[in-house]
Amino acid sequence: MTDITAATGDPCISDTAGTPADDTTLRLLSTSDLAGIDISLTDVVDTVEGAYRTLAAGRSDNPRKLTVKPSDGHSVSYAMLGRDGSRDVVAIKTSYKHGLHKGREEQHYYTSLTLYDDVTGLPVAMMDCGRIGSLRTPAVSALLARECAAPGARSALVIGTGTQGRLALPFLLTTLPGLDRLMLFGTHPQGIEAVRTQLRAHFPDRDVEIVTDARAAASDADVIVATAGAHTPAAIEADDLKPGALSILVGHGLAPSTLLRADRVVATSEAQMKVTGTDMADADGNFPAVDTEFPPVLAGAAAGRTAPEQRIFAYNSGLVVTDIALGHRFAQLAIELGLGTRVPLWR
Template structure:
């Protein structure tokens, strides 16, 4: 039996678990600047050695019809421990035929009590484009003015608003997408956050890539786009989130930055060369943000960045949302350990 919570402490009594649903989290207000600052703080704490972000675990069947991940981490600034699970079924099918579930469970490492278990979809939809925006801030050429987003799914819809948050100097925005509803959603989200800006819808992704200073590839596996290194101009930054970049964009890059080289070696195998090898990473994002490593070394370098996401960023945002939700009395308490 469950009962709505009227509010209360951040942690419970050790017998109950607070569940925060999709609808509980949907109405919580957070600005793009707050998301970027929260995610950046998680990277800085990780670089300082105060947080732990072990490599994710992955399982999938031989035919590849599904994939599941488990990610455990500890946030040293908030002193919380959390585990994120992610499961997608129908990877080999179209978007409408897929099932995707992701959840985050947080524990207070001071009191030893549970904080909450929550749907992680909104957290992921904010965290990932915020990380891409940080990669762009650190790795784009100083004169970057044009950006191209490939894909109009969950990760593509906020890519441009977050990119403008960290790179306000961009004056031309382009989008390649094959789903009309997705294109409309991208435009709507851009208008919501930057009503004075618009995006050019392009059909020739090769030509658009050649014009772009920053390319963010967020598309699904069925995208026709496969941007090669030869399509990218000198000084371009290409950021891989989903699909849309060919392996040569990595293999021929002058510099490679990743959120995590270990995770790239697990989830980035589709970017391997003809011999099955992945180009080594030159720097990870945490030390780049901290200023101990360079995102790029010259304006002419072609930089490839791999955005796989780190669970410490999910924990930071998830804990922030949990605090907001609890303060508003949201959630349902389940007597899980009785």
């Protein structure tokens, strides 16, 4: 197994001593392997932000994702290839979800990430990408909030209590510590409790206000993060938003009007928004122009917000370079801990 070098210039983390330099053994990191790795919210945010900055500098590659979906819409599959220029790592991510017409508990979802060292040409690791995504996506939302929320933002509403909703508030508080009103709209009692548990784990002195009218709550929110599944009853309209509100779409919970009537539109990727956000298009299937993509905002080359009263719509679609960066960080930590199973796949 190849050595792994952190993007920050940390010393190489060697694998098992005595491993041949040309060893192509693949390290498999399972869900349980990754679940035992401790990583701070700040570490995640910094890693994701670094990936965006490297992409904005033109040193990384993030091609448009490939999508396969059957005519009846019962499943969807994605494949994403990318290269992280600060780590010299190439990777491919795959994602497959089955049972889209069923409830969350009846669906099957599998996602994986395979990393290769582009200096040595050797494999780094193949891992379950579930935890990577559950951390990366709310970290991006938190960065969008930091850059695009109105000055002095104090209130936030999260819609949805699934995987992406459960860490949304801790990450928002990491980048916007001045938030003093935290609201949550959810329809699953277990999910609501999971959100509370995650919030208290990271911010023991904070709690969340459970709201039953999402549209009324939206009128009081400076930041709205919509993470719900497709069956959510929530559908925030543009008229529900206060002046200066920032609406971030991750899953569902925002009506198309929040995009179509926004004063400013920011997207992590305009191309990916047009692939994965078709339910937000107008009656003719068209999207309004994106005012800026997010990587240049983080790099200081574009503004996230240009006026305090703007109602901003931000589309958070995952860029594989952020998965690569965070996956590489987890691979570093896993190798330090001796985790994973070595498989001679190419022998």
